[in-house]
Amino acid sequence: MSGVANNIGATAVAVSQMRAVESARPDRLINDPLAAELVAASGIEGVSSVNLATVEAVPMLSRIYAAVVHRTRFLDDHVIDAVKSGCTQVVILASGLDSRAFRLESDARFFEIDLANLFEFKEPVVAEKPVMAASRTVITADLTDPSWTTALTTAGFDPSEPTAWIAEGILMYLTDAQNDGLMSEIAGLSATGSHLMFVANGPGWLADEHSKQLKQAVDSAGYGFQSHLDDPKAWLSRFGWTVCEAVTLEEVGYRLGRVETVSDGPAKSWAVCARR
Numbered sequence: 001m002s003g004v005a006n007n008i009g010a011t012a013v014a015v016s017q018m019r020a021v022e023s024a025r026p027d028r029l030i031n032d033p034l035a036a037e038l039v040a041a042s043g044i045e046g047v048s049s050v051n052l053a054t055v056e057a058v059p060m061l062s063r064i065y066a067a068v069v070h071r072t073r074f075l076d077d078h079v080i081d082a083v084k085s086g087c088t089q090v091v092i093l094a095s096g097l098d099s100r101a102f103r104l105e106s107d108a109r110f111f112e113i114d115l116a117n118l119f120e121f122k123e124p125v126v127a128e129k130p131v132m133a134a135s136r137t138v139i140t141a142d143l144t145d146p147s148w149t150t151a152l153t154t155a156g157f158d159p160s161e162p163t164a165w166i167a168e169g170i171l172m173y174l175t176d177a178q179n180d181g182l183m184s185e186i187a188g189l190s191a192t193g194s195h196l197m198f199v200a201n202g203p204g205w206l207a208d209e210h211s212k213q214l215k216q217a218v219d220s221a222g223y224g225f226q227s228h229l230d231d232p233k234a235w236l237s238r239f240g241w242t243v244c245e246a247v248t249l250e251e252v253g254y255r256l257g258r259v260e261t262v263s264d265g266p267a268k269s270w271a272v273c274a275r276r
């Protein structure tokens, strides 16, 4: 069993399996051919056997599956748009088993940041895979320690160039103070023309029974959610960003034809894109 099984890296494997399940569908909304291989290599018991039938039979799994597929597609579309608009660098924060550098053809240079145990597992699996971006550089760093910015620039990131930043499946695991710190650090590295895209929990994230079950599951696994965002526009304006889109993942699914109705009430999740 790989080192990712022992901590929050296991969440990266679980979301990768959701992308693998979606990629196997004829009506897929995303295509991540590496996902299944990465999950299999993790050796985490039971994850690679999760399929569409399993997902559909368990409401909490259906919820996670939909959220992962919708967020991946939202972020794919926005990162493609950001590169078309002039971003020459893409930085994927807490990249986990993200395979965008291998599946999105792009002239931009891609940087992935995550913890050491994640890359110790991931790099041997992807070593021979063709990169579709201009380049792919991995940076081992802890995003709660501000020195990650030095590690990134030392690896060749140029703060004078417009950048597309992706934070997928990480902000909810950090505290409000850690997220504020991260946003300040990103702002200090973001030239005019940069884009920022992320997903976060919303104020209604604990409103229903399945969300409570999900919280219980992640809490008991030892990496509970620590924060949610009430108002993306107000938060991001503190760091010099103008929001171009802030919608719920349910709304993203609705637009993609996967969700029949969008519920009322406070947002359970946010999918956000901003520019400066």
Ligand SMILES: C[S@@+](CC[C@H](N)C(=O)[O-])C[C@H]1O[C@@H](n2cnc3c(N)ncnc32)[C@H](O)[C@@H]1O
Residues within 6 Å of the ligand: 008, 009, 011, 012, 015, 016, 093, 094, 095, 096, 097, 098, 113, 114, 115, 118, 141, 142, 143, 144, 167, 168, 169, 170, 173
């Ligand atoms: C739920 S996974 C999401 C991975 C990926 N972004 C995705 O959506 O597929 C969370 C990732 O955050 C990484 N992570 C957690 N805390 C971190 C930290 N303090 N610094 C850097 N990475 C971190 C974990 O190693 C893991 O890969």
